[in-house]
Amino acid sequence: MSYIKIKKSRQGTAIIISxxxxxxxxxxxxEKSKFFxxxxxxxxxxxxxxxxxxxxxxxxxDEINHLRVTNSVFITLEEHMKxxxxxxxxxENKVIVKSFPVLLSDKEFKLLEPKKKHYD
Numbered sequence: 599m600s601y602i603k604i605k606k607s608r609q610g611t612a613i614i615i616s617x618x619x620x621x622x623x624x625x626x627x628x629e630k631s632k633f634f635x636x637x638x639x640x641x642x643x644x645x646x647x648x649x650x651x652x653x654x655x656x657x658x659x660d661e662i663n664h665l666r667v668t669n670s671v672f673i674t675l676e677e678h679m680k681x682x683x684x685x686x687x688x689x690e691n692k693v694i695v696k697s698f699p700v701l702l703s704d705k706e707f708k709l710l711e712p713k714k715k716h717y718d
Contacts, residue, residue, distance in 0.1 A: 611676040
């Protein structure tokens with residue numbers, strides 16, 4: 599008989615978040631775009647008088663370390679769940695969200711840890 603070993607992480611708990619949009623509940627394509635822009639951010643290019651200006655507007659996930667699994671699935675640390683829950687609460691009638699604890703390897707977990715800032 600073989601046994602499966604479940605390895606517990608020493609660092610903390612990671613959460614996998616999956617969401618699905620209810621397209622018919624959005625009032626317009628621009629409202630649906632707004633949801634994704636607020637979550638993932640967006641790049642904006644403005645052409646004016648033979649010049650090109652490029653801006654990046656940050657979204658929620660720019661502020662939170664995460665691993666993107668697919669377009670509608672990502673993993674983050676449990677400590678960020680309050681911000682994520684607040685964001686999805688604003689869209690609760692238009693988006694279905696599920697979250698579950700997940701085990702990560704130490705290498706994957708390190709990708710979720712805040713980056714240390716070095717000052718010279």
